[in-house]
Amino acid sequence: MYYLSLASILLLTPNILSTSAQCVTPNPTPAANTDFNDNIFFFPAADAVEWKTLYARSLQLPDESLLMTWENYAAEPPLVNHPIYKSTDGGATYSNFSAVKDQVNGWGMRFQPFLYTLPQAFGGYAAGDLLAAGVSAPESLTGGVYIELYASTDSAETWNFVSHIAYGAGPEIITSGDEAIWEPFLMMYNNELVCYFSDQRDPAHSQKLVHVTTTGLKTWSSTIEDVSYYTYDDRPGMTTVAYIESTDQYIMTYEYCGSANCTVHYKMSSNPLLFNSTTGIALVGNDTAGTVPYGSPYIIWTPNPSNTNGSGVLIASSGSTEQVFINGDGADPTEWKVVDVGQWSAYSRSLRIITVEGNKKLLFGNGGNMGNPDCNSVANGVIDIPY
Template sequence: MRSLGLFQFLLGCAVPFLGTIDRVGAVVSNPKPTPFTDFTDYIFFYPPADAVSWKTLYARSLQLPDESLLMTWENYPAEPPLVNHPIFKSVDGGSTWTNFSAIQDQVNGWGMRFQPFLFTLPQAMGRYAAGTILAAGVSTPKSLTGGVYIDLYASTDNAATWNFVSHVAYGAGPETTATGDAALWEPFLMVYNNQLVCFFSDQRDPAHSQKLSHVTTTDLVNWSAAVDDVAYANVGDRPGMTTVAHIESTNRYIMTYEYCGSGGCAVYYRTASSPLEFNSATGIALRSNGTSKRVPVSSPNVIWTKHPNRTDGSGLILAGAANEGAVYVNEDAADPAGWKLVDVGQWAAYSRSMRIVTIKGNKKLLFGNGGNMGNPAYNSVACGVTEIPT
C-alpha cells in the first residue's frame, strides 16, 4: 500500500534513528566517500526547497554489467511538470552520483508517482532481449482520483532512455489507503518459469481492505488475471509491501510483508517451493533471536546471497524493516529462531532497499534510503556500501 505501517508506528513510538541531526532538524550526511570503498549514511540527493509531501521516499537500486550503479525513488517536486521517477547513476561505487535519466509517464497524463522498481530481464521475453532493464511504478493523478495503473517501462540502452511497454494492472481509485478505495501499490518484479511476475498490494477486492496479489506475463504485454498471495479473513487487515527472494541453495522462495491491522504492521514472512504459491504457505512473524527479541515493523525488504565465507553453495537471507537500522540475518532454512540482528551502520528508512552488488570484483551490500514517513526534513536520498553481514 502507500503503506502507512511506519506512519502508524511513529504515532505511538519514537522516530527511528536517522543519523546526526543538525540544529534545524535535518539529517547530516557522512562525508563524501572515497570511490570504491565501504561507507554508510551518505546523502547524495537533497530535494529542492519547494518539494512537497514526503520530499523523497522508497529508494530502489540496480547494477549494470559494467558495475555502475543506478538509484531511483519516489520524488515529490512541486508540479507541474508531472512527477517522474528520476534515475541517478554512479560509476565510482556510490561516491559520485549524476542525474542520468527519468521514467516519465508517456501514456496517462498523470505522472509516475509512487513506488518505482528496477529489474534486469535475465532472459529474452516477447520482443525484449535478455539484459533489458525494466521499471515498474504506480501512475495516478496528483489528486489521487480518476484511476491508477501499475505501468511497465523498458530500456534497451542501459537506462539512458525509457519506453512504455504495458499496463500491468488497473484500479479505479481513489489512490488512498481507505477501505473500499480501489488502489494499487508497490510493484515487485521477478522471473519464474519463463514468466515475468509482478507482485503488488491490491485494494480492489471489497472483501479485503488490502491483500497481496500477483500477475504474470510471457511477453511483457499481456498480463494474467490477479492471483492472491496473502489475504486475511478479517476485512480490516492490510498485508502489504511484498518482496521476494530465491533461496538458491534449497530452490525455495521467501516473501516478506508487513501485516497491518491485526498484526500491528509487524513484519511477517512465508516460504514456498514456488513464488506463485505463497497463499498456501503459513505466515510467520519475524523476530530476532538471542535475548533482544527485536520486532521489525513496516516496509520490509528481503534478499538472498551466497555466503561470503563458504564454498559449499549455502547462503544467507537478509531482511530489514523501517524501524530498524540493523539487518536480520538467517540461514537458508529460514528457521523462525534463526534471525540474528547485525548492526551495519546504515540509517533506517521507509522501505530501505538492499542489493548485492560487485565493487571492483568484490561482493558488497548496497543500501538505498529514501527517507522516512515522519518529519519530511529528514527525507533526502542516502546510500551505503558495506560488507555482507553474517
C-alpha cells in the first residue's frame, strides 16, 4: 500500500489489518515437497526498522525451484535491497541466494519488489530471462523516487539495471500532493511489457492507478489511467492483473481507499490497456456473512483442476482475511465463494500457481502480518488449488 507509520495505518485503515495481530510460534519445518501452511523461513534482524518485512513476491524457475523476495527494512547502512531467497524443496526451506541492489541512484531498493519471467524474447533478452521491478527511494524519502527495472540472464544469480520505468519528485509518503509512485506490476501484452503502478503525481487526484508500456525495455510510454475517481481523497491502489485464458479476458483487482474504506474492487476488460473504460465492482463473498475483503488484494487465474474442459478458477486474496475468494471465469459478482485455506493473512499476500514434483499447487507469499511489526517475518504456504 504505502509507506507510513504503524500509528497512521491503525488510524486510517483499521479494516485492512491482518487477523494475525500477535507474535506467532513458528511451525516445525515442513518435509520437502509437501503441503504446508504458515512456514516462517526468514526472521528480520533485531535492529530492523519500521515494518521489518512486507510485500512478499514469488517466482518459479524451470527446474521447479522457487524464488521469494520482499521489502526488507534492515538498518542502514549499507543501503537496503530486495533480497532473493531460493528454495529447492518445494518451499519447505529457503537460503539467501542473491539480491536486487540499487546500481544507479545511491538510494537503495526500498519498496514493493515484483518478479517476472519473460514469456518471449524481448528487448534483447531471451524467453525465460527474469525481470525485477521495484521502488528506489532515499532513506529520507525526499529528493525523488524511481520505479526501476532490473534483469537477470542467469536465473537470478546476478541482476543488472535496465531502465527507469517512472519518476516522481517525492517525498515518497502518502500525503496528498506529494509526488510519490508505488507498487509496480509487470505483464506482457501484445508484444509490449506493461507496468501498472499507483500514482500520486496528478494534482487532480490524491492517487490513481496508471500503466506505462515499452517495446524494448529502455524507454517507456507516457502514463495511461486505469482507475481514478472524481472525489479527490479517494485512493485506488495496489494493482494486480490476471489473464483468463478460457475467455480471453483480463481482470484487475485493487483496493479502493477513501470513501470505500479500502474495500477490494475489480474490473474486467478484453484489453488490459483499457481498464479505464470499464466500471469497478466491489468484491463481496457470497457466504451468509457477506464477507467483505479489505486492502492489498492479489488475483490469479488457473485452469480448474477438477475438469478438463478448459474452464478455470479465479483466486483472490486480501490483507484482511485468511480466506481466499474463488470464482469462475466470468467473475460473477454474486459468485465469490469464501474458502478457508489455513494460511495467515498478510499485507499484500501474494499468490502463484507452482509445480511441485509435477503436481500443480497454490503458493502463498507472506511478508508482514501487520498487527505487530516486531512479528513481521516472511512465511509461505503450499496447498492444493482450491476451487
